[in-house]
Amino acid sequence: MLGCVIHGAGDLRVTELPAPEPGPGQALVAVRYGGICGSDLHYWRHGGVGDFRLREPMVLGHEVVGTVVSYGAGATGPAPGTAVAVHPATPCGRCPECADGRPNVCRDTRYLGSAARFPHVQGGFAAQVAVSAGQLRPLPDGLGLRRAALAEPLSVALHAVRRAGDVSGGQVLVTGAGPIGCLVVAAAKAAGAARVTVTDPVPEALGYAAVAGADTLVRADDPADAGWPAEVDVAVEASGVAAGLDTCLRRIRRGGVVVQLGMLPPGQSPFAGHLVVSREIELRGAFRFAAEFDDVLQLLAAKGEFDGLISAVVPIRDAAAGFDLAADRGRSCKVLLEF
Incomplete structure (x- = not known):
């Protein structure tokens, strides 16, 4: 074989x-x-x-x-x-x-x-x-094998959203519109987020984020982009680069939650860590998933x-x-x- x-x-x-x-x-x-x-x-x-x-x-x-x-x-x-x-x-x-x-x-x-x-x-x-x-x-009724192939990455995304806590009615920022970032968008919307903003420097990637349900698309390399939110309740870093985490820390409201999902490179990563203290930001990691794998099969079927x-x-x-x-x-x- x-x-x-x-x-x-x-x-x-x-x-x-x-x-x-x-x-x-x-x-x-x-x-x-x-x-x-x-x-x-x-x-x-x-x-x-x-x-x-x-x-x-x-x-x-x-x-x-x-x-x-x-x-x-x-x-x-x-x-x-x-x-x-x-x-x-x-x-x-x-x-x-x-x-x-x-x-x-x-x-x-x-x-x-x-x-x-x-x-x-x-x-x-x-x-x-x-x-x-x-x-x-x-697989549940209505779910074919092709779409079911998204079960594992969607489980990763859903776990990250759950690590953030209750996002219903909230403003969510996702940095990075790769496959996982796009699935975070879908998971956040399914969990009741009122508005999801996605940032990425690649226009085509932002197009896929729109397919996933993003409300606002922002060019990460354009600080003057009109879509930048003043602040958000939850931020999920899905790019795996330090600049994405820095963006999350600068855009999250005081006392908000930042979830680091993207795998940062080994070694030291520069970001605005002082804001974690002065704004009492909760910084949480998200790694793989647990029971979410069973839950996402129903979501994919629907x-x-x-x-x-x-x-x-x-x-x-x-x-x-x-x-x-x-x-x-x-x-x-x-x-x-x-x-």
């Missing part, structure tokens, strides 16, 4: 891999679509994400959907042929974070397509993948406008072209690989 394997920075290969057999407690899934994530692009461009560096070849991908093929010994779940989304995380269930109901920050989790541990956890960009049967989520965020579907044999496209923010939002 074909799989998409990263060997190092700039070294992405579509390779013949042995077809897996489901082990005890596992399910075998025929993958139909896999979304190219920002972390996949980081592994491709830089050989790592943050402090997670490649130390061996790794199958990429954690945003995968497909159909159940079979089960290993002792495993049960949706019947073979059922369309499913694959939850990419397997938390340990034993650490203090898991015991505290925060499995998304489990200190010993396994996450598809991640170099956070060694040996690395191989990902889902392959024609078939064997995963724990507990990772399968059958809202067809999410289809507009999928800008291309690329056959696995053309994965290199798919990665090039996904990295070009002027030409794409979410790019899917098809197996």
